[in-house]
Amino acid sequence: MNDFFIRNKKITFLERPVSIEERQIADVMETYSKAHREQNLPLLISLFHKDARIDSFVAGGTVSLDEYIDVTRRTFSHLTRIVFRDLLIQVRDPNTAIVYGITCFPHPKGYPILWKRVWKLARKNGPWLIVESKYHADLKTLSTK
Secondary structure, three states, X not given: OOXXXXXXXXXXXXXXXXXXXXXXXXXXXXXXXXXXXXXOHHHXXXXXXXXEEEEEOOOOEEEEHHHHHHHHHHXXXXXXXXXXXXXXXXXXXXXXXXXXXXXXXXXXXXXXXXXEEEEEEEOOOOOOEEEEEEEOOOHHHOOOO
């Protein structure tokens, strides 16, 4: 993997977000990346719906927001170099969107760990929020809610 992506600490998109919805969703993902870099747990939590289901590598599976907060609080210092790259936003309807991408975690003794990742975002009379995230996911594994 190109070391640029680790040093750069920025998020990368496969296509430039164009529509208003795409730009709003891109802002959520930029903030998600920033919250990890800055270890800002309140900012990170603000991006999730209260009933979100989140795949957590550290927790070993899919967890609730409360469980995610607990495990993230304990491991945040190790996640500052996490990178989100090659994101592709697909707005499904006015209130649902899917973001495909790759999560890169630099391993201290070798090659970085890479995961395919999918985030599902929704909005209901308010801002876009992450309602679900899955590793190694495709549309069949996301909930239909």
